Amino acid sequence: MTEPTASSPTTEDTQAPPAPEQAAPAGSYSAGTSARPAEAEKPRGLWGDAWHDLVRRPMFLVASVIILVLLAMVAFPQLFTSVDPNHADLLKSREGPSAEAWFGYDLQGRDIFSRTVHGARASVIVGLLATLGTVLIGSVVGILSGYYGGWVDNLLSRFSEIFLGLPFVLGAIVILTTFNSPQEIPSGTRVIMQVVTSIAVLSWPIAMRIMRSAAIAAKQQDYVKAARALGATPRRIILRHMLPNCLAPVLVYATIALGGFIGAEATLSYLGLGLKFPVVSWGVMISDSREFIQASPHLLLFPAGFLVVTVLAFVMLGDAVRDALDPKQK
């Protein structure tokens, strides 16, 4: 998720998806024949400017540090804790925080610190995949509808409104209950994929709208007209010219949405429809804690705290990137 910013000092080239044409400019880089290497000496572009601006923002730095720690937790939970998150000791049920277990124990006597650390993985994976799906579907549909306009735009816009009209939580509940009959207990990966799919299916219209308006604005620009006058195919115009210039607002949305999707996963798990045992996630932990909040608030406090800090970090990152990319603020 730090990619959009980390790769920003290099030019827009890296932002284009791997297209067949990608090989040609890469070759011309080394050959040094095209005008591209000269661009490196030119003043910084949009992304370079943004990067320059970002590293001076405390909000961006704080958010990046939190996200890096979180990613470490996702990749190597063993670094943070050696306790098995599903090891239960009923004697220790709902014991408060102590030197032994920093966050205390839950109802079944499982170490909450270990569960919180291990829970990061499921939560972040759901958030990442759902964002990826939303951005992919939304961008493709949005850029097509913005570029072609006319009846294509009309059709695609109406189609996206169909999904926009469904209230998010309601739609997700219907999808998840439809594909899981209450009798069976589905496997972990299947539920993760279902949650990801339902989030993506219900959220892509927003990414589509953002991409569409960016594409409509870009279509009027001289460089697109020039490319068309030179005889570039629609495919080349969309992939090489419009996409790199339309990506910024969608990426900002994606960063903020990523936080929101992690929260959405927790909401669905809380309703008992999202992830379930043996998968450990913050939503599952919060859901487990709700009967005992008054007697032992630490059951809710720690997973909810991690959830909020994570969402906060992504929203902060998105905010900072948007401010850095927005020329009006300068």
Next chain:
Amino acid sequence: MGRYVLRRLLQLIPVFIGTTFIIYALVWAVPGDPFAGKCGERSCPPSYVAEMTARYHLDEPLIVQYFKYLGQLFTGNFGETYAGVQIGDLIANAYPTTVRLAVVALLIEGVIGVAAGILTGLRGKGFLDSLVLISTLFLISLPVFVTGFVLKVWLGTELGLIKTSVGSDPSIGELLVPGFVLGSLSMAYVARLTRTSLMENKRADYVRTATAKGLKQNRVVGVHLLRNSLIPVVTFLGTDLGALMGGAIVTEGVFNIRGIGGLVYKAILTKEGMTVTGIVTLLVLVYLLMNLLVDVLYAVLDPRIRYD
């Protein structure tokens, strides 16, 4: 204007049919026996299955079923639950509560959000600005059910200020805290939207002209600046009212409010397809009409926008 509204109304039809059809298909076309578990521990008697199949047109293709259902809906008949309760009655009982909750939430988010936005937007950078930015950031990051639970336990159980469970015909006072919880996320957006919009317009030419004409500061801000800056905010609030009604499931669950959200949630879990499709159709209709209303309102508020 009239032509624009008419065109939008016509465009609503495919969207409406698309959304409701998706829900209908999801609810009814699921593989598996729709009568599983409906008659307790034993399987349903054939006579019951035959009658139900005829009543819900289950032996016909899905698309025919759907349009028969839609036709029935337009005569104002929502159908019955499996137990024979009129769904129209269920909705009529629950709907006022949800509308009340959504309106309370909208008022709270509108008043607090716009006030915070105006305060920070006019003053510019400073302590208050940072405070509002950070607190809205927190509100955006908090999932609704966490806010709800924390407030319920803290205000209800610890301090005893509110009832943890709201009755069947709640007063506005009882709905204040649930409304705050429901509207908290949008409140943060409203505050930020107002602030950004004011900041952008503060340096606009018309504001400079108004000041140069010698108008009082109150009039410049109240009439010229605010009227122009609040247009996107009004748009947001309008679309949000539709979204709040559909989004109340979690809030209604936390505070035990007997509204549409609780009704539909229970219906989904017990596979009462008729109830689910009926309520979703209603919610989608409200949402689409609110969007249309907002678009029309847009032209009234901002005379520069012409739709013809």
